[in-house]
Amino acid sequence: MTARTTTPETTPTTTRTTGATTPAATTGEEATGRFRLSARLRILLWLLVVMAVALATVVLTTRSILLRDAEERVDQLLAQESSEFANFVEHxxxxxxxxxxxxxxxxxxxxxxxxxxxxxxxxxxxxxxxxxxxxxxxxxxxxxxxxxxxxxxxxxxxxxxxxxxxxxxxxxxxxxxxxxxxxxxxxxxxxxxxxxxxxxxxGDSAENAVRILVVISGVALLMSCAVGWAVAGRILAPVRLVRATAAQLTEQDLTRRIPIRGRDDISALAETFNAMLDRLERAFAAQRDFVDDAGHELRTPITIVRGHLELMSVEEGPAAAAERRETLRLVTDELDRMSRIVEDLLLLATAERPDFVRAAPVQLAELTADVFVKARALGDRRWELPEVAEHEVAVDAQRVTQAVVQLAQNAVQHTGPGQTVRIGSRLVAGDVELYVADTGPGVAPRDAEVIFERFRRGTSRRGGERGGAGLGLSIVRAIARGHHGRVEHRPTPGGGATFVLVLPVQQSQHVQHVQRLQESE
Structure with a gap:
């Protein structure tokens, strides 16, 4: 199999200018058709209410204290004068x-x-x-x-x-x-x-003091409003920047990011928003690559089918019958390949669904033996089963079998008749490992990072061997992730490649426990 570099096809885009406003201009009151208070104004109003209530409480409390003190002072004065006169009467x-x-x-x-x-x-x-x-x-x-x-x-x-x-x-x-x-x-x-x-x-001294306090409170309230307006604007500036950035984002331009300043909640919001934009950009890029790759892969068999059907429609005579049979064989083969590509794409599309993996308790030894028997029918190789783990795990047996058989199919494509392909299972550091090891040419270092991506193939395929669509290892990785595990590539001692499906035993036991609870209910 040869490496292929896919360049996304670009089509000229015509931009039509209309009298409509930009997305950023239609996100305010004009878009909703109703009046909307800004967050800055709401903060200022709440600050005004809280400050007014607090200052009113202070004024009323101060007035009450001053009046009480004044009354106590008058009572003491009256009592003192009365006492002095009574004492003068006596002495x-x-x-x-x-x-x-x-x-x-x-x-x-x-x-x-x-x-x-x-x-x-x-x-x-x-x-x-x-x-x-x-x-x-x-x-x-x-x-x-x-x-x-x-x-x-x-x-x-x-x-x-x-x-x-x-x-x-x-x-x-x-x-x-x-x-x-x-x-x-x-x-x-x-x-x-x-x-x-x-x-x-x-004017009573207490009332005068209260009037002065009311005037000071009013001035303080006005100053608080001015300071609150400025501070709220400064605090909400990153939020407005997030809003403006979100309004300017389009499907074609996801490169804008928000500058992060400080270490407060607003900066954390900006970091979260930037991380979301990173994920969106990667998702859109992956979607475009996927569409380009899928279009390229499906275009080839369609072209082949169309060409042979056109030849078959114009040829006549006795010799045309054999050519028609060959054309039908080629067309059928290409249609089968298209069907496999579509099925693989549908499988990958369902990999994100929660019911993609349906775990149930199985014996790992029996599962390994069944996979080995099915893999032996893939090609004339020297198949070996060096080790089998005796352990009960909770996995989706059908998905795991599909993944290991796919790894075995890759091993067949990279080896020749009589070469050794080993399949086995083992327990390593609390994980279940199902592996397929071959003695082929191995994986080139430049391919190690891309072979698990969709529509990407390695360069070390046997000459003359027709490759697939480049979805096999992507499916294996999706099945591994569905089990909260992973798939790894490791070099085989003496030459070749080893692909290992690593599934955590703890996760398997948890799934098994949940499965038993569901059955008991």
């Missing part, structure tokens, strides 16, 4: 007499003169005298639109309230108050000391 002395106070007016006047309250704090005394109550206060301005000493009705409600502390809500604001009753006997008028804390008319 205070009239500066004029040096003796304890005997009436509320002097007590309240002396105490209030010695106090320095907060701007929004009001200290005063309320004495219920006739004909009208008396109010004793400090001579200073109160940070309130309506000080308590000007609101007689409010003072009356506070003085009559049985509680010692409370809250007074007015149109001008809220007043937190505390009071201490003064009792010098029934002959003295009833009096109370009142400490009041007004709302700050210029």
């Amino acid at each position: 205070g002395r009239d500066p004029g007499t040096g003796r304890p106070f005997t009436e509320p007016r002097g007590l309240l006047t002396v105490f209030l003169e010695r106090q320095y309250p907060e701007p929004a704090e009001e200290l005063l005394g309320y004495i219920r005298e006739s004909p009208r109550p008396r109010v004793i206060r400090q001579p200073r301005d109160i940070a309130s639109r309506l000080p308590l000493y000007q609101d007689g009705a409010a003072l009356e409600r506070i003085s009559e309230d049985p509680a010692s502390t409370g809250t007074l809500r007015r149109d001008t604001g809220v007043v937190r108050w505390a009071k201490v009753r003064i009792d010098y006997g029934p002959d003295r008028p009833a009096a109370v000391f009142i400490v009041a804390s007004h709302d700050d008319p210029a």
Whole structure:
């Protein structure tokens, strides 16, 4: 058999320009006919929502903490002033007499003169005298639109309230108050000391802090949107590049690849996409080679058949009968070869199906003996069975027999009558090996890498021997892979070639276990 180099036939391609857009231009909203948010915008919207919720939570929590602290501070202030006045009532002395106070007016006047309250704090005394109550206060301005000493009705409600502390809500604001009753006997008028804390008319400090925080949060949200837009664009740049590259790919051009930068998930996506493109490119190349090779192989017998049929149709006379018989023989032979090529192609096409191999437990010794008996009918050779492995394996006996017989057929084609061809099986390092060894010319080094490919033949065939289509070893490799194994070429000691079908025993035992489970069900 001679080596053949197949050059794919090229046909001129005419490109017709129309008004249609390119594939890359029709992958967006125009192709789908509906509005579609980009991933960059969706990321920005999610970031905006998350940031807004987070900042709102921070603002509300801060406001709650500040208001609580302010209330605690007012409570402490009221309690402190009340405690100081109660202590003054018990231990205070009239500066004029040096003796304890005997009436509320002097007590309240002396105490209030010695106090320095907060701007929004009001200290005063309320004495219920006739004909009208008396109010004793400090001579200073109160940070309130309506000080308590000007609101007689409010003072009356506070003085009559049985509680010692409370809250007074007015149109001008809220007043937190505390009071201490003064009792010098029934002959003295009833009096109370009142400490009041007004709302700050210029704005409560807590509310001011919250307003400032809201403004800062708004600025931070806008800055986050700008930064998020830029970062999302930078992160999604490889994704857009993947999309653009995919849109530019065609069946004729699968050479584009995505540059890989960094070591993140996006770079991993680019690596995966490039690996997918590598597989697609190899698959399309293999498909084109397969179509070219199959066309070349099938074209030859078709040409031969057509030529002989044309000769047979024009020849007449007595001598034409013998030539017609010879023509029919040649035509039949070529049609048989075409049929074998088609059957081999169909077999290779089904090799990718999950049911290509149907494993079942078989005895390896019986399988080897059956293959040996079938192979002896292939040619006048010195057939030998040097070793047989005694082991039960789970394989597809029909496929394995087909593979080994094909290897034996190759051995016959590369040897002459009387030459030795050995068939055997053995267990090696946990694998089952079925081998066919011949004493022919062997495989040339330049052919060792290509002989298992479709429509590829070696160069070391016996002269005059007609070769096949170059699918035999491809079928053997497909059967080996269907068993999760492999086929190997090894040189034969003393000259020749040895082809070994290696099947893993572990896989065979697993398949056998599954087969038994299926049978039990």
